[in-house]
Amino acid sequence: MRAANLSTTIPPMEQNSLYDRPDLYDLMAPPDRVLERFYVEIARERGGRVLDLACGSGRLTIPLAQAGLQVVGGDLSAEMLAQARRRAEVQAVSLELVRLDMRDFDLEGRTFDTIIVAMNSVLHLHSLDDFRGFFRSAGRHLSPQGRLVFDAFLPDIAMLNADPGRRELIGTVVHDELGAIMVEETARYDPLTQVRHVDWYWSSEMEKDFWQVALPMRSIFPQEMPLLVxxxxxxxxxxxxxxxxxxxxxxxxRQICVCAPMPAP
Incomplete structure (x- = not known):
């Protein structure tokens, strides 16, 4: 397993990001066999070369590699990539990992049959410039018959209009060292930017709110999606x-999108 020395644009990581703690993130993102099967099957339809963007701790990257695909995993978080590397080593899986910003990246002319952005990760893009840079970067790395495939939650109007001051329990998990953990959230929606500003509060039996992280997520409405692409x-x-x-x-x-390069004029 090797990390490529590739040209990327990497801004400083946000302070106190959810992705600083792969051990906690993984508890809230358990394996999803239905999702894994979909992405493995759709990648096999195109060919063997796959780029898994926003790969995180390898939740999907490792199953793709285990399916016999040639996989590169890319993520902005060094901590998540380190976790992916450890998990791949434990499972004796060979894959390539690289740190990059999916809004603007260059993998030295390499192309892929399938580029994947799974588990709502595209919603971390907020502005038109973010989306334009992402789709352009993905397009440069698609083979002529390649496909970009990603999933995103459909906006829920009732959820967007929820009381921003109310805490909601979103899950209870068990950490190997911290024991039982309760995760709550508050959320405030900005209709001008279409960003839902979520805060997650983590409490153990020993300490309430021992960790708090912001998780701003963009809402993309169905009629808007083709225009962004x-x-x-x-x-x-x-x-x-x-x-x-x-x-x-x-x-x-959710809306699961399959995108292709524009046809040649």
Whole structure:
């Protein structure tokens, strides 16, 4: 397993980011076999070369590699990449990991049959410049018949209008050293930026609110998505409402997007 020496643009990490603590993040993001199967199958349809952006601690990168695909995992967080490397070593999985910012990256002319951004990670992009840079960077790294595939929650109007001062329990997990942990959140939605500003509060049996992290997430409405994709020179060619490839419908909870390069003039 090797880390590539590649040209990237990497801004300073945010202070007190959720991604500083892979041990806690992984507790809130357990394996999802349905999601894994979808991305493995759709990558196999295109070919063997896969770029897993916002790969985090390797939750999807490792299953992709175990399926026999040639995988590069990229993430902004050095801590998450270190966790991915440890997990891959424990499972004797060979993959390549690189630190990058998906808003602007250059992997030295390499192209991929499938580029993946899974588990709502595209919602970390907030501005039009963020999206334009991301789609342009992804497009430069797609093979002629390659596909960019990503999933994002559909905005829930009731959730966006929730009381910003109210704490909601979102999960209870067990940490190897800290024991039982309760995770709560508050959220405030800004309709001008379409960013939902979430704060997560972590409490153990010994200490309430021993950690607090901000998790601002962009809302992308269905009619807006094709315009964002096109802003970076790609086209949205297919969209599903779930990982079973059912059509996007009014009752869908997510939009799963398949994008391709623009056809040559």
């Amino acid at each position: 096109a802003s970076g020179g790609l086209r949205l060619i297919e969209r599903f409402g779930d990982f079973d490839r059912s059509p996007l419908a009014a009752g869908s909870m």
